[in-house]
Amino acid sequence: MAAEETILLTQTENGSTRVNIRVLDIIAGLATREVEGVARLRGTFGERAKEVLGYKDQHGTGISTNQDAEGNLQIEVYVDLNYGVAVPKVAHMIQTQIKTQMHAMLGIDVPTVDVHVIGVLSEKLESEIDPNNLFGDEQVEEDNK
Numbered sequence: 001m002a003a004e005e006t007i008l009l010t011q012t013e014n015g016s017t018r019v020n021i022r023v024l025d026i027i028a029g030l031a032t033r034e035v036e037g038v039a040r041l042r043g044t045f046g047e048r049a050k051e052v053l054g055y056k057d058q059h060g061t062g063i064s065t066n067q068d069a070e071g072n073l074q075i076e077v078y079v080d081l082n083y084g085v086a087v088p089k090v091a092h093m094i095q096t097q098i099k100t101q102m103h104a105m106l107g108i109d110v111p112t113v114d115v116h117v118i119g120v121l122s123e124k125l126e127s128e129i130d131p132n133n134l135f136g137d138e139q140v141e142e143d144n145k
Helices: 019-035 046-054 087-106
Strands: 006-012 015-020 036-041 063-067 075-083 113-121
Touching: 006 019, 015 019, 019 036, 019 063, 019 075, 019 087, 036 113, 075 087, 087 113
Parallel strands: 075 113
Antiparallel strands: 006 015, 036 075, 063 075
16 A cells, blocks of 8 residues: 655654645645636546445545645646636636645645636526426316316
8 A cells, every 4th residue: 555645744853743645635635616607626537436346435526635845735636617607717716725735724824726617517407307207298186277
């Protein structure tokens, strides 16, 4: 089993505090879901295949966190948005929400949050078709009077 990647939060003479990179993914995923206009996080093909096989880890799905050699974090977010929203505005709100939550919860600054809009979903329209009367053969009782 491969070792989990962690980031160093603090280092003192008493010890250090490290956080698993998956924790960052989960925080970013939850922060993204709070933004109005986000329909859902969109996972990679591998993440979707795991879901089909029964492995459910929905909080970090659609989030990829990396740390460069200098220690700077880069978060990539893959989302589907609701139809009719202003894409640049929602993307900016996602970036702001993630940066705010990372700073509030972990005390770290994230210089780069890249938002990838994968798709746009329309709201499901209410059907006026009665599934018990698909062809309109049956008259409504009020019509029979």
